[in-house]
Amino acid sequence: MIWGKPQYPTPTEVTEWYANDPLPVFQNGAVIEVPFTIDKTATGTLTIGGTLRAQACDHEQCYPPRKIPVSATLQITSESSPPPKNRQY
Template sequence: MTRRAVGTDSPFNPPARPRAGAAGLLLACAALVAAPLRAEGPDVRARLLLPSAVAPGASAAVAVELTLGPGWHVNSHSPSESYLVPTSATLSAPTGSFSPVRYPKGVARRFSFSDKPLDVYEGTVRFEAELSVPAGATGAIAVRGVVSYQACNDQQCYPPARITLDGDVKVSAPTSR
């Protein structure tokens, strides 16, 4: 079973809608005072896909999955213009090593604000690598994934951002001989 570590969602969330009526209004305003107003922004979510366990000396696939909400896109890892901020993922762990991250191809999309099509990611994409576990490893390996991106919709672009994801991979017990 694949263990998944849910990282930080987009810091942007749609604002709560106020209710009609005095009681509802008072509740809504009390909520506003207790928790600051939420803001809208890029619908970008990420999660770390990890195996539940890896044997010592073995390798296993890991991935950072990025999901863009409808209407949102990020530049691909190889954007069509040099001034565009590419989407990148890094994986790290205190034990073991990762293969280079593999990136999917982007899709060419033409937007109203650009004469040329842009190479972008939309929907859900995965950035994959292999984690190689040392032969003498035991316990669990803490894995960190960081995905960097810069999101736009068809009207505005939001600043470069990144999401940090953490999870653990259990090192399975070595087979006794």
């Protein structure tokens, strides 16, 4: 498996009283896409995982960063299989 570079949405910059500079933030959630490539002959079930490092802030303060484990199980089919009908996050 070859991992590509994560693709982040464009953050919004906000100014809070406790920060000297504007803070880049993702408000109300964000979708981060990470492209990857697997061998053309691969089939079956593949579980991928990693760790998301995130920091939450509100109008009073920023909280300590957290590491959140993430995983997904994928069903790998042949190239001749039709693609999924819809994409969900």
